[in-house]
Amino acid sequence: DPLYPSLALVGIYFISSVSRYRQTEREHRWIRQAFSSYVSRNLVEHLIKHPEQLKLGGERRDCTFVLTDLAGFTGLVERSDPASIIGLLNEYLEEMMAIAFRHDGTLDKIVGDAVAIMFSAPVTQPDHAARGVACAIEMDAFAKGFSQRKNAAGIPLGNTRIGVNSGNVIVGNVGGSAVFDYRPLGDAINTASRLESLNKHLGTRVCVAGETVAQCADFIGRPAGRMQLKGKRDAIMVYEALTAA
DSSP, rough: OOOOHHHHHHHHHHHHHHHHHHHHHHHHHHHHHTTTBOOOHHHHHHHHHOGOOOTTTEEEEEEEEEEEEEEEEEHHHTSSSHHHHHHHHHHHHHHHHHHHHHHTOOOOETTTTEEEEEEESSSSSSSSHHHHHHHHHHHHHHHHHHHHHHHHOOOOOEEEEEEEEEEEEEEEEEEEEOEEEEEEEEHHHHHHHHHHHHHHHHHHHHEEEHHHTTTOOTTEEEEEEEEEEOSSSSSSEEEEEEOOO
């Protein structure tokens, strides 16, 4: 009967469709579990809708990096009780991360009070430099107010120093089958770290590399000069980011 082959084909198609659906569901669940803790919710949903944009094996990408460090925190840890210091740190980091996610940044890592944020990975962002600067400005405003409030309450905290730099890096899945970390590799991150430290010497709070400023049509700031950063062969142009007000 010619009907039987048709029914068989329908059955095969149905089983195949169910299998693909389950595979897709597993992929979506994996993406959500793997990335929901360190990228904004809207980026996770974007990756679920466009998984082809997620290249875990590694690729070269132009990104912008924002690195921060809270002055005075390490000394505070040494003379504070654990419960109070963890509560203080969590209060600070929660808002810093909320700011990063509002600008669609991706958490690279947290080390103590220091935060590293990257833009344009895992989702490409053509305006990554502008996003990075805007994120740094908002972080600076929050951190300044945070330190002022804590100092008024008798908790000595310094300024949060921030470095911003853009450059070409390799981003991808680093680790093994059991544990992995989606992260960037390249000198652009080191330069952002050097710029963060440079604030100590310049008396500034937000240092931005000329490479980043060149990509921001609406950048507001002033030149700090050409600086020879540690580990860099050539001097780079550095700017202090300012707000319009």
